[in-house]
Amino acid sequence: MSRIGKQLINLPKDVEFRKVENKISIKGPKGEITKVLPQNIEVVKLESGLLSVTRVIEDRKSRELHGLFRSLLSNMVTGVSAGxxxxxxxxxxxxxxxxxxxxxxxxxxxxxxxxxxxxxxxxxxxxxxxxxxxxxxxxxxxxxxxxxxxxxxxxxxxxxxxxxxxxxxxxxxxxxxxx
Missing domain, CATH: 3.90.930.12 (Ribosomal protein L6)
Known part of the structure; x- marks a missing residue:
């Protein structure tokens, strides 16, 4: 499993997370960013206010995208909260x-x-x-x-x-x- 991909993303209180089909939208005090979710990657919001990024299929492409998309998602959260x-x-x-x-x-x-x-x-x-x-x-x-x-x-x-x-x-x- 990807070392970076398995880390959870802390979602600040003033940041909203929405997932509609294969699009992810993160809205915060600085603005809103939307990205398209790859097919093999799943993002789930946990009850504790954390985001979890997981792979649906265990193939090479999914493993490559797992850590990358987790980093992109983390940068989106940081961008809309702090810039x-x-x-x-x-x-x-x-x-x-x-x-x-x-x-x-x-x-x-x-x-x-x-x-x-x-x-x-x-x-x-x-x-x-x-x-x-x-x-x-x-x-x-x-x-x-x-x-x-x-x-x-x-x-x-x-x-x-x-x-x-x-x-x-x-x-x-x-x-x-x-x-």
Whole structure:
């Protein structure tokens, strides 16, 4: 049995769980997320307020999906109750960011400002012109948007300039050595 799949998911008091046929819906104070349940996986709400994820059939595909879907379900519960945040730091001379309604405007050394429109369910916050927060309830979506922002100007190894995740370590290289 999957070590992750057999763990129970704690459902907070302010979070609702609904299952209609093969769709699972989790609603909380931050919003609502819906996912389609795979055929071989069963989700049951226990009396104690816990969610249990089990396999219906013991084949290879079911075993693969068991732990994965339990993790996705746990992320859904965390997202609607607390939310997810990715923090990006910008390093470089003249690098700055600001938010215009739901659009993030980045000045990162190009001849023009780069504009990124926030997808549905994602919000941008800018602190001190060089710190960008990507906030949302869907962990996957928050990670994809943060990755898209980082890809605009990835950190380079010589001077360490660019957009990087908070806590990311950039392996620095030595420059040319003179003789």
């Amino acid at each position: 997810f945040v990715k923090i990006l730091d910008m390093k470089g001379v003249g690098y700055k960011a600001n938010v215009d309604k739901d659009t993030l405007v980045l000045n990162v050394g190009y001849s023009h400002p780069v504009r990124i429109t926030a997808p549905t369910g994602i919000k941008f916050q800018v602190e001190t012109n060089t710190i960008v927060r990507v906030i949302g309830i869907d962990k996957e979506e928050v990670g994809l948007v943060a990755q898209k922002i980082r890809a605009i100007r990835p950190p380079e190894p010589y001077k360490g300039k660019g957009i990087m995740y908070r806590g990311e370590v950039i392996q620095r290289k030595a420059g040319k050595s003179s003789k």
